[in-house]
Amino acid sequence: MRLGWAIDRRGARSLLAQGFIVLSIVAVVWFLADNTVANLRALGITTGFGFLQRVTSLAIPNSWLDYTAGVSTYGLAITVGFINTLVVSFIVIVLSTVLGMLIGIARLSPNWLLSRSCHTYVEALRNVPVLLHLLFWYQLLLQLPGPRRALNPVAGVFVSNRGIRYPSLEPDSAHVWIALALLAGAAAAAMLGRLNRVNRERTGKGRRIWPLGLFLVAGPPLLAWQATGAKLAFQVPELAGFDFRGGGALTPELSAVVIGLAIYSSAFVAEIVRAGIIGVPAGQWEAADALGLRKVTTLRKIILPQALRIIVPPITNEYLGIIKNTSLAVAVGYPDLVFVVTTTISYTGQAVEGVAIIMLAFLAISLSVSLFMNWYNARVALVAR
Amino acid sequence: MADSQAPTVLPVAEYLPPPMEKGPVAWATKNLFNSWASTLTTIISVLILGNLAWWFLDWAVFRAVWTLPGSGIADTLACRAEEAGACWAQISEKYRFILFGLYPYLEQWRPALCIVIFIALYFSSADRRLWNWRLSVVWAAGLAAIWVLMRGGFLGLPMVSDDLWGGLPVTLSLATFGIAFAFPLAIVVALGRMSTTSPTARFVCLVYVQLIRGVPLISVLFMASVMFPLFLPEGVTVSNLLRAQVAIIIFAAAYLSEAIRGGLQAVDKGQSEAADSLGLGYWQKMILIVIPQALRVVLPPIVSLCISFFKSTSLVMIIGIFDLLNAAKLSVSEPAWQGFGTEAYLFVAMIYFAFCFAMARYGQGLERRLNASR
Numbered sequence: 184m185r186l187g188w189a190i191d192r193r194g195a196r197s198l199l200a201q202g203f204i205v206l207s208i209v210a211v212v213w214f215l216a217d218n219t220v221a222n223l224r225a226l227g228i229t230t231g232f233g234f235l236q237r238v239t240s241l242a243i244p245n246s247w248l249d250y251t252a253g254v255s256t257y258g259l260a261i262t263v264g265f266i267n268t269l270v271v272s273f274i275v276i277v278l279s280t281v282l283g284m285l286i287g288i289a290r291l292s293p294n295w296l297l298s299r300s301c302h303t304y305v306e307a308l309r310n311v312p313v314l315l316h317l318l319f320w321y322q323l324l325l326q327l328p329g330p331r332r333a334l335n336p337v338a339g340v341f342v343s344n345r346g347i348r349y350p351s352l353e354p355d356s357a358h359v360w361i362a363l364a365l366l367a368g369a370a371a372a373a374m375l376g377r378l379n380r381v382n383r384e385r386t387g388k389g390r391r392i393w394p395l396g397l398f399l400v401a402g403p404p405l406l407a408w409q410a411t412g413a414k415l416a417f418q419v420p421e422l423a424g425f426d427f428r429g430g431g432a433l434t435p436e437l438s439a440v441v442i443g444l445a446i447y448s449s450a451f452v453a454e455i456v457r458a459g460i461i462g463v464p465a466g467q468w469e470a471a472d473a474l475g476l477r478k479v480t481t482l483r484k485i486i487l488p489q490a491l492r493i494i495v496p497p498i499t500n501e502y503l504g505i506i507k508n509t510s511l512a513v514a515v516g517y518p519d520l521v522f523v524v525t526t527t528i529s530y531t532g533q534a535v536e537g538v539a540i541i542m543l544a545f546l547a548i549s550l551s552v553s554l555f556m557n558w559y560n561a562r563v564a565l566v567a568r
Numbered sequence: 569m570a571d572s573q574a575p576t577v578l579p580v581a582e583y584l585p586p587p588m589e590k591g592p593v594a595w596a597t598k599n600l601f602n603s604w605a606s607t608l609t610t611i612i613s614v615l616i617l618g619n620l621a622w623w624f625l626d627w628a629v630f631r632a633v634w635t636l637p638g639s640g641i642a643d644t645l646a647c648r649a650e651e652a653g654a655c656w657a658q659i660s661e662k663y664r665f666i667l668f669g670l671y672p673y674l675e676q677w678r679p680a681l682c683i684v685i686f687i688a689l690y691f692s693s694a695d696r697r698l699w700n701w702r703l704s705v706v707w708a709a710g711l712a713a714i715w716v717l718m719r720g721g722f723l724g725l726p727m728v729s730d731d732l733w734g735g736l737p738v739t740l741s742l743a744t745f746g747i748a749f750a751f752p753l754a755i756v757v758a759l760g761r762m763s764t765t766s767p768t769a770r771f772v773c774l775v776y777v778q779l780i781r782g783v784p785l786i787s788v789l790f791m792a793s794v795m796f797p798l799f800l801p802e803g804v805t806v807s808n809l810l811r812a813q814v815a816i817i818i819f820a821a822a823y824l825s826e827a828i829r830g831g832l833q834a835v836d837k838g839q840s841e842a843a844d845s846l847g848l849g850y851w852q853k854m855i856l857i858v859i860p861q862a863l864r865v866v867l868p869p870i871v872s873l874c875i876s877f878f879k880s881t882s883l884v885m886i887i888g889i890f891d892l893l894n895a896a897k898l899s900v901s902e903p904a905w906q907g908f909g910t911e912a913y914l915f916v917a918m919i920y921f922a923f924c925f926a927m928a929r930y931g932q933g934l935e936r937r938l939n940a941s942r
Contacts, residue, residue, distance in 0.1 A: 201768040208772065215799040222798045294606045295599035296613045310924035311917045312879040314886075315893055319917070322900075322909035507784035514886055521786060534794040538787060546782040 219535065228532045235261070241526055243518045244434060257527055264523030265544055271440055271519060272506045272548075278445040279505065280498075283452025288482070290457050301453070309450040314511050316447045321439035321515040330426050339419050341427060347438060348420035351431035357411035364403035372399040436517035440509065448505050455497045459490035491563050499556035503549050510545070520544055627653040636661070641904045648907070658908040659915050662899040666916065669734015669890040675726065679737040682714045686740045694930055696937075711748070714741070730809045734890030736919065738809070742881040742891065746816040747824075747874055753817065754824035759854060761829055773825070780822035785883050788815045793887040812884045820877050827869045831862030867938065871931030875924050882920075892916050 223230055235258035242252040246263045249255075290301040308316075325344050328334065333343035339350040352358065375396055383389035420430030433441075463486050471481040512519040521541055528537040589598065600610045631653030636643050647655035659666075667683075668676045689710045692698060718737060721727040760766075760773035780788065792815035793808065800806065835858050843853040863870075885894035896916040900909045 197765045201766050204766070204768045204772060218801050219798045221802065222800075225802070292609070293599070293602060294609045294613075296617075297609050300613060300617060306925065306928075307921070310875070310879075310921045310928065312882040312893065312920055314882045315913060315917055315920065318893070318897060319910070319913045322913070326907060326910075510784040510786045511883070511886075513786065521784075521790075525790065528790075528794055534798060538791050538795050541787045541790070542779075542783045545784060545787065546779070549782045 226532060230533075230535065232536055234527075234531045234533050234536070237531075239527070239530065241523065241530070243523070257531070260523050261520065261527065261540060264518055264520040267518055268506075268509055268512075268520040268544075269548070271437070271444075271509045271512065271517070274441055275444045275448060275505050275509065276502055278441070279448035279452050282445065282449035284456050286449060287453035287456030288460070290453060291460055305450045305453050308447060309454075311447075313444065313447045313508055314514055316443035317439055317511055317515055320443045321435065324435040324439055330422060333422075333427075339417070339430075341420055343427075344435065345426055346435045347433040348427045349431050349433075350417040350419045351429075353416040353418050357407075360411050361404045361407045364407035365400070368400045368403035372396040375399065434517070436512070436515050439515050440512045440517050440519075444505065444508055444511075448501065448508075451501050451504075452498065455494055455501060456490070458497075459494035460486060462493040463489045488563075495556065495560045495563060499553065499560070502556070503552055506548055506552065507545065510541075629653075633657050634660075644904050655908045655911055658900070658905055658911050662905070662912070663915070665735075665899050666892070666895045666912065667735045669738070669895050670732045671734060672726075672728060672732070675720075675728060678717045678720070678725070678728075679733075679735070682717050682737045683740065685710050685714055685717075686737075686744060689744075707748070711745070730807050733809065735895045736892050738890060739878075739881050739892040742813060742816055742884060743874075743878045745813055746820050746881070747877060749817045750820035750824055753821040754828055755859065757821060757825035758828040758832055761825070762832055777822045777825055780819055781826070785815075785819050785880055786886055788819050789883060789887050791815065808887070809889055812887060812889050816877070816881065816884075819880075820873075823873055823877075824870065827866045827873060828862060830869070831864075831866035832858065834865045835861045864938065868931055868935040871927060871934065875927045875931075878923060878927070879920065892919065 220230075236256055238254065239257045239260050240253050241257075241260050243250055243260060243263050248259065248263050248266065250259055250263050286301045286304060290298050290305070292298045292301075324346075327342060327344045330341070330343045330345055333341040333348075335341055341348040375392055379389060379392050418429045420427040420432075467485055467489065468481060471485045476485070509519055510521040513522040513525060516522065524537045524541050528534050589595075601607045631651060633647045633652050633655050634657060636646060636655075636657040644655070644657075646652065647657065664673070664676060668679045671679055689707060692706060693703060714737075716723070717725070718733060718741075719728065719730070757773045757777065760769040761777065763769045789812060792811040796806070796811050796814075839857055839861065840853065843857045848856070882891060882893040884891050885897070888894075890898075893916060896912040897909075899912050900906060
């Protein structure tokens with residue numbers, strides 16, 4: 184009897200507490216929304232996403248889409264910013280992974296000088312704010328000589344305070360076919376590798392397939408090139424007046440974001456890779472040594488595949504951090520999503536919608552990266568047979 | 569018979585242990601010239617490092633300009649000469665601006681004293697022997713003293729409004745107050761996410777944590793700077809610095825709560841059941857039994873979170889707050905000092921490094937000792 188009463192009382196109290204939480208949240212949201220509506224009315228701002236259809240005068244250089252300031256809409260500008268965010272994230276993730284992998288492995292080198300230098304690199308870079316890295320590289324790039332006295336490290340590449348200029352392919356409509364042929368060839372080579380692996384696991388015998396694979400990757404594009412007769416001419420940047428013309432260009436803003444973020448993140452990736460390799464039991468090294476495998480082969484075939492299982496979860500977090508850190512591009516004026524949206528907010532006053540767009544876009548990216556990395560993690564995870 | 573069973577005695581000398589490998593030559597042979605690959609690595613590393621070190625020394629010491637006659641455009645020409653290296657005169661001219669921002673010049677002993685109090689507080693909390701209730705009293709007194717010193721308005725101190733605060737004290741306040749206030753909030757959120765009786769609390773805490781962790785800090789800061797003023801009733805205003813501080817607290821609490829939740833899950837279930845059987849209530853059980861054990865497990869990850877929050881406070885620069893990094897950036901914005909950003913950024917980088925590296929070292933030591941006693 185008493186017990187039942189106690190349970191009832193506890194249930195009632197829990198219900199009461201939950202009702203209280205819901206009510207207080209509703210009250211706070213109501214209060215904020217009421218204030219916001221009143222404030223927006225006082226400022227003469229119409230709420231809603233109608234402003235996305237309006238024409239903007241925001242200038243975005245080197246856009247990936249057909250974007251012209253004064254003609255295109257805010258919606259298109261924000262799309263261009265979103266693509267820029269994705270592009271920068273991708274470049275930084277690739278660069279920092281490669282650099283971090285090398286430094287993480289080098290930190291474990293038996294050579295004292297090499298491992299100490301890598302240790303110093305990691306400690307010096309990761310204990311300084313990432314924004315400081317970005318600003319530092321940006322002001323350094325702006326201090327380079329002007330286009331007339333541009334540095335010319337490799338023929339055709341010019342480095343000046345207007346950014347990096349490099350030779351690019353003369354655009355031709357047939358290039359699409361060559362790219363498609365390359366893609367198809369690479370897919371065929373991947374299939375071949377897979378078949379060979381399945382076959383090796385079944386029969387214990389593998390074939391040497393790299394000559395055929397090389398042919399599959401390189402053959403189709405060459406054939407397509409011959410068949411379509413596409414031009415393969417390079418556009419070399421030339422000095423014209425006060426700036427270069429022609430060729431591809433990396434603006435100082437993009438270069439600063441990529442260099443700063445990649446160097447900063449590589450220190451963290453290096454630590455993750457190092458922890459992953461240390462996490463593999465020493466017996467694996469010794470067993471491979473006893474079998475007569477060379478160090479490099481041991482690392483590539485025995486240690487790294489096992490270390491990958493330890494590495495994937497923390498590196499997923501690091502990649503998500505990199506994507507979020509690209510939002511700092513706003514500090515050096517690279518037109519990423521955050522830069523475009525904050526400029527839009529200052530032009531139109533649509534603060535609530537703008538911040539909502541930023542948050543939704545980043546939530547969407549974070550969620551897709553988590554899903555992809557979870558799938559990859561499941562793939563490399565230990566399969567118990 | 570005895571003769572045939574006699575064991576053969578081997579000469580003893582051959583079984584002496586190999587000589588101990590000691591001394592610089594043995595060390596170098598083992599660590600630098602172990603194999604031909606190692607030797608090659610050593611040679612290449614020495615060449616690259618030597619070149620870098622020489623180039624840096626040449627710039628930072630041999631060709632550096634240490635003093636200038638004044639701070640006008642004409643005075644800084646010596647730094648702009650083709651053969652001039654680092655312009656350290658910029659730092660000696662601007663260090664007060666970088667450290668204290670626009671704080672009134674004659675009152676700058678106050679932020680300087682605040683920096684000392686902050687560092688004293690950090691040191692007093694580092695020693696585990698002092699971890700007891702008195703420490704929280706010391707912290708409350710210290711933070712109150714810092715607030716009084718910075719703001720003034722009584723005890724004969726002139727009032728300095730917080731839009732004039734700048735430099736290192738702002739960075740330290742944002743980080744310290746941010747973590748100090750985020751911590752209790754994070755514990756409540758972590759308990760909410762693990763609540764067994766209230767699905768509403770669980771859901772609310774889940775949405776809060778995932779939302780904040782999924783977006784960059786800068787968007788939370790934008791929310792505080794451009795959206796928050798719209799939320800307030802007419803006539804009510806909150807200063808920019810305070811809004812940024814609230815944003816950092818909200819951001820930090822989401823990350824801290826995830827770390828603390830990990831610790832709560834690591835506490836053995838028997839502890840909680842034992843507390844129940846002793847008749848302790850929910851809060852008594854949590855505060856006296858579960859949370860202390862959970863925090864002990866997650867101290868090392870919390871230290872690395874603190875390092876990352878400390879670095880993240882530099883982002884407030886983007887919404888126009890005068891922190892250490894922003895002060896360094898603005899110190900080279902006058903025409904006379906333009907182009908000397910490298911020196912200013914290296915100077916603040918060393919300050920950030922000193923704090924973060926000390927924290928990281930402390931965290932490593934803590935982890936070792938906690939592991940040793942387990």
